[in-house]
Each structure stands twice: as C-alpha cells, then as structure tokens.
Amino acid sequence: MGRAPCCDKTKVKRGPWSPEEDTTLRNFVQKHGTSGSWISLPQKAGLKRCGKSCRLRWLNYLRPNIKHGGFTHEEDTIILTLYHNIGSRWSVIASQLPGRTDNDVKNYWNTKLKKKLFVANHPTTATATTEGINSKIDSMSPYFPVDAEILDHQFLPPDEMPDCAPIPSAPASLSNIHANGLYEDDAFLVESMPYDAFDFQDKFSYQSNYLEPMYQSYTY
C-alpha cells in the first residue's frame, strides 16, 4: 500500500514540455506568482500538468537567471569541495552556484565531474567504461581530499546570495595550471584534489569554520 499519488496521472499530460506550455507557465508565474500553491497552479493557469511537474519546470528551466551547461573551474572546485564535506546535498551545493539548479549540479556530477575526477587521478584506467568507473567511484570513500587554498572561499546562504552574484574566484594557483601533459581541466583537478597529500588539519579547520555553520543553517 503506497502513498496516494499527488494527482490523477490519467488526467495530466506527462513528458517533455511544449513551447506553448512553457509560455503559459512563465506568464502565469510572472503575473501571479505561485499563488501559494503549486498543486492548484496548473488548474488556475490552464495547464494539464501535475503541480509538481510545473514546479520542477519553473525551478529548473523557466525562472530568470538560470544558467545551463559550461561549468567553470571555479564551479567545479565548489562542487567538489562541498560534495567532499556534505555529500550529495545538491540543493545546498547549488545554492552556492548562482544560476545553477540542484538538478543541473546533480546531472553534472553524475555524468561528467565524477568521471573527470576519477580519470584525472587514475590515468591508467582512463580507457575503462563509464559503468566501470562509476562502480569504482561509488565504492570509494566519499571523503575526497580538498586543497587547503579553497579555505579562502566565502560561502553565503541562499537568502543572502544575490541572483547574479559573482562566483567566488579560485585561488590563482588553481586557475592557471598546465601540468603533467594533461589538459587544463584534468591538470586542474589533479592539482586541486591531490589524493596523497591531504592535510587533515586544514580540512577540519575549513569544515568547522565555514561548512558546518552553513550546513546547519540548511538542516530541515
């Protein structure tokens, strides 16, 4: 006996959104907001969609200032650092990346960054399949090492983060690395995530000074 569905699946449209539906939803939300209830919004807006589907479409695609694709090195660093410290709290991680959604960050981690990090640190397995790499990564400790210089970053809670706030810049030593004959992306990751040279003192200092207060402010 499972939980009752949030809406009648036989009466709502599913699958990809059409441009017309996007326009309807965008216009309605911009004019009326969410009216305090996503569940009732589709009916008010004249959409044959589940409220949860509307909410997801708005948050991940239609709302202003959304950025798609092209994650920067600085964003990579922030994702890796926060994943190392708090795990797969994608909404918390995304809140530190203006314009990024939790879905975007999650997809980026699962499809690209995780593999990139592993390959950069295990060059001999670079030709392995994604499935094989993923299974290896999943069996590893979640506690990736963190470069001490990342301590310089300042993180803001979401309600203090302006929509177009600049992403905290990476330290110079992390921004212009071309080492070991690797591409800049890979060299950057290798240099910023040195598996064998992690300073635990720095990790705990960083965790207690910056991440734990932030993490606690998000606990729900």
Add this chain to the structure above:
DNA sequence: AACTGGTTCAACCGCGTCTGA
C-alpha cells in the same frame, strides 16, 4: 547509410519534512 553503444539531461518518482488547521 544503417546500426550500435555510450552520453546527456529533462522529467518523473517516492519519501522525508514542513506547515497550518
């Protein structure tokens, strides 16, 4: 050109948490 396997990412699902009556 056709097929196949891999990759990407939008969307869905179900569960935990929150909130207001």
Add this chain to the structure above:
DNA sequence: ATCAGACGCGGTTGAACCAGT
C-alpha cells in the same frame, strides 16, 4: 499534540542525441 496536505529533495529513468564502426 496530531494529522493531512503540500513542498522539497535526491535517486532514477528514458528519450534524444552523438560518435564510432
């Protein structure tokens, strides 16, 4: 204090696209 409905989240799925053969 309790409970039902709504919200928000992380995990997963599958269609579309891409690259190699």
